[in-house]
Amino acid sequence: MTRAAAVGRWLRAGLGLLRAGMCLLWPVIVLEELGSSLFDTALRMVVLDRTANATDPDGPRSSKSQQIAMSNFYMIYNLIIKFTPILPALLLARLGDRGWRRLPLIVPLLGYIVPRVALLLVVICGWPIQLMYGAGALFGLSGGYAAYWPGVMTLASLASTAADRSKTLMRVELLYGMAGLVGSLVSGHLFLLYSASVSRGTILLVVSTILAVLCLLDAVLLLQVKDVSSGEEEAESYSLIPPSAHSNAPSQRNLPNIALLFTAAVLYSTAVGGAINVLGTFVLREPLSWDAKQVGYGNAAGCLIFITSYLGVIVLRRYVSETSLIMIGMLSFASGIYFMTFVTATYLFYLARSLNLLALIPLPIIRSLISQQVPKSSYGMTLTALQLCLKFAAAAYIPASTKIYQHTLDWLPGFVFTLASVFSVLALIPISIVGCRT
Template sequence: MALLRRIEPVIVLEQLGNTLFETALQMVVKDRSVNASYPGMSPEDSRQKAITDFYMIYNLVVRFTPILPALLLARLSDRGWRKAPIVAPLSGYLLSRLALLLVVVSGLPVTVMFGGAFVFGLSGGFGAFWPGVMTVVSLGSTGTDRSKAMMVVELLYGMAGLVGSLVSGHLFLLYTSSLGHGSILLIVSTLLHLLCLLLAVFLLQVKEVGSREPQEDGCLLSPASVDAPVVEAAVGINKVNVALLFAAAFLYDFAVGGAVEILGAFVLKEPLSWTAAQVGYGNAAGCGIFLTSFLGVIAFRRWVSDVDLILIGMLSFASGIFFMSFVTATWMFYLARSLTLFALIPMPTIRSLLSQQVPSASCGTFLTFLQLTLKVAGLAYIPAFTKIYQGTLDWLPGFVFMLASMFTTLGMIPISIISWRMPQRQRYERVPGD
C-alpha cells in the first residue's frame, strides 16, 4: 500500500497504456493511408505523405492546445494542489484512447483523432503531466540526489515503455470478427489508463522532504557549490544560466523531436516496410535507451559533472541519428539506435539543474515553462521536418536525420558556456564561506 501511494506506479501504468496506444495509432494510420493518392507522386510516396500529414496536424494539436491549461495547472500546483497537473492530464489520456477505440470499432475516419488530440490538450497533456511528476520527484528529494531521483523516474518510464512496446505489436494482431485489428490492444490500453487515473485520484500522496537545506532554494550547479548557501540566497536566480539551460533544451528537443517525428513514417516505407510486430520491437529499442541512459548516469556521475553528462548524451544522439540517415536495412536501424544509448541523459539532467536554481515554491512553474518551451519547439520542428522529409523522399529520405544531428551540435554550445562559467562562479562563492 505504501508503494501504491508513490508516484512510480502512476508513471509505469501511464507509460504502459501510452506505448500500446502509440503502436495502435501508428498502425491504424498506416492502414487508413493504403489507398492514398496524390498527383505526380508514386503510391509509396503518396502513402508517406498521407501518414506524415496526419501526424503533422495531430502533433501540432497535441502540442499547441495544452499551453494555457498547463500554465493554469502549474499555478494550482505551486499553490498546494500538487496532484492537479497529474490527475487532469490522465483524464485526457483516457478520453483520447477511447476516441481511437471508437475509430477502430465503428470504422470512423482517422481524422476523428484530431478531436481526441484537442480534448487531450485541454486537459494539460504531457506538457502538464511530466512537469507535475518532476515537481513531485523534486520535492521528495534533496538537491544532491535530485539528478539520480529524476533518472530513476526516467528509467521506470522507459522500462514500462519497453515492456509495452514488446507486446503491443502482437496484441494489435489479436482481434475478433466483430471488432477487428487493434481493438483488443486499445481495450487493454484504455483499462490501464483508467486504473492509472484511479490510482492518482485516490491513493497518490505528495510528500516533501522535511529538512530541506536552505541552499536548495538557490542556484546550485554542482555539489561543490553547497559551501556558500548564504551568498546564493542573496544573489538569487542566475538568469544567464537559466536562459542557457532553456536554449539548450530547446535546441536538443528540436533535434530529437524532429527526428522521432519522422522515424515512425520512415520505418514503414521501403526498404524497411515494418510490420506491427517490428514496429513494437523498434519502439522497444527506443525505450531501452532509458535503461542505458540511467546506467550511464550511474557510471559517469562519479567522475564528471552534470554539465558533462549533458554533453555526453548530446554527442551520443548526434552520432546515432547521423548514422540513421543512411539506414537501408533493419539491422542498420538497430545499429544506429545503439549509438544513441545515452541520448536520454540531457533532458532530465537539464531539469535537475533548473530545479536547483529556483525556489521550491516556484519549482512547478519553472519546470512547466521549460516544458512549454519544448512545446514551442514542437510547433517549429513538426511542420519543418515533415515538409523537408516529403521534399527529400526521392533523393535522400534520411536528410532530416542529418539536420537533427546538426541542431544537436548547436545545442551543445550553451551547455559548453555553462561549463565555462562554472569554475569562476564557484571560486567567487567560496570566498565568503571561508
C-alpha cells in the same frame, strides 16, 4: 490455526507493502507509459491502414503519396496535442505551486483516456481517422503531456534533495523507459489479435484504455505527495552557484544559468523531436516496410535507451560533472541519428539506435539543474515554463521536419536526421558555457 495465522500475517504484510507502493509516484508513471506505448503502436498502424486503403483520383496511393499522407496526419495531430495544452498547463502549474500538487497529474490523466476511446471508435465503427484531431484537442485542453510530465518531475524534485536530484529524475526516466519497453514489446502482438467479430487493434486499445483508467484511479485515490524538510532543501539548493554568491537574490544570480539551460534544452529538443517526428513514418516505407510487430520492437529499442541512459548516469556521475554528462548524452544522440540517415535495412536501424544509448541523459539533468536554481515554491511553474518552451520549439520543427522529409523522399529520405544531428551539436554550446561558469 498457527499456519492460518501465519498466512494471514503474510497476506496483511503483502497488502501493506502493495498499498505503500501504490501511494508512491512510480505506479502512475508505469501504468501511464504502459498504456501510452500500446496506444502509440495502435495509432501508427491504424494510420498506415487508413492511408493504404485511401485512393487518389488516379487510383491507389503510391508509396510516396502514402508517406506524404501519413506525415501530414502526424504533423497536424502533433501540432494539436502540443499547442492546445499551453494555457491549461500554465493554470495547472500555478495551482500546483499553490498546494494542489496532484492536480497537474490528475487532470491530464483524465485527458489521456479521450484519444484511446476515440481511436477505439475509429477501429470498431469505421469512423474517419480525422476524429483523432478532435480527440487530440480535448486531450490538450486537459493539460496533456505539457502538464503531466512537469507535474511528475515536480513531485520527484520535492521528494529529493538537490544532491540526489539528478539521480532521482533519471530514476523516473528509467521507470518510464522500462514500462515503455514492456508495452512496446507486446503491443505488436496484441494489435494482431483479432477475429471475425473483433477488428484488428481492438484488444490492444481496450487494454490501453483500461490501463489509463487504472492510472487515473491510482492518482486520485492513492497517490501521496512527499516533501523534503525545508531546512534540508534550503541547505542544498542552488548547488550550481558558488557559496560566496549565496547572499545575492536567487533570481539575479540564477538567471544566466537558467537562460543557458533553457536554450540548450530547446536546441536539443528540436534535434530529438524533429528526428522522432518522421522516424515512425520512415520505418514504414521501403526498404524497411515494418509490420506491427516490428513497429513494437522498434519502439522497444527506443525505450531501452531509457535504461542504458540511467545506467550511464549511475556510472559516469562519479567521474564527470553534470554538465559533462549532458554533453556526453548529446553527442550520443548526434552520432546515432546521423548514422540513421543512411539506414536501408532493419539491422542498420538497430545499429544506429545502439549509438543512442546515452541520448536520454540531457533533458532530465537539465531539469534537475534548473530546479536547483529556484525555490521549491516555483518548481511547478519553472518546469512547466521549460516544457512550454519545448512546445513552442515544436511549432518550428514539426512542420519543418515533415516538409523536409517529404521533399527529400526521392533523393535522401534520411536527410532530416542529418539536420537533427547538427542541432544536437549546436546544443553543446550553451551547456559548455554553463560548465565554464560553474
